[in-house]
Amino acid sequence: MRYLLQVDFPHSGPFGEELTNAMNDLAKDIATESGLISKLWTENEATKEAGGIYQFTNMDDAQRYLKKHTERLTSFGYKNIRGKIFTINEALSALSVPQK
């Protein structure tokens, strides 16, 4: 079973290439997290928000990482950090794959 962690928070910038440059080392470090399958880095300059969509192999790592990452974001000065963990319904997700 895959576990999905959804995180988002208000973010005033940087965005795009500037965000890439600022978060380059953190992105590489996150790749080493136990249980991580993938992270999609998300951002919206219009609504001034950013976040991440993670997949983990197990709930314990998803919960451990959410605590660690929330503490890190708080230390960076972020507030109103929303984190939610779900399981992925694999059968329904497979049915929603577009046919090419």
Place this chain on the structure above:
Amino acid sequence: MRYLLQVDFPHSGPFGEELTNAMNDLAKDIATESGLISKLWTENEATKEAGGIYQFTNMDDAQRYLKKHTERLTSFGYKNIRGKIFTINEALSALSVPQK
């Protein structure tokens, strides 16, 4: 550029295989949405929430689908539907892929 749509809402059930059976036809219909790359169906029986993580090829289809899906969920009786659209930072997401 890929666009990520994140939707979640309070959901009292069904979950798991019962949800799969109830939403089978809708999942197939969603596969035909213009611009859709993928949908991950998300659910959490403990927190009584469900949702979806979508990728779209373009912003217009992401916005169009969010409006359509929010109206559909509302017609099903769901309330407090949260929908957020982001762009995916591809460079950072590539750096966060675990090395096997």
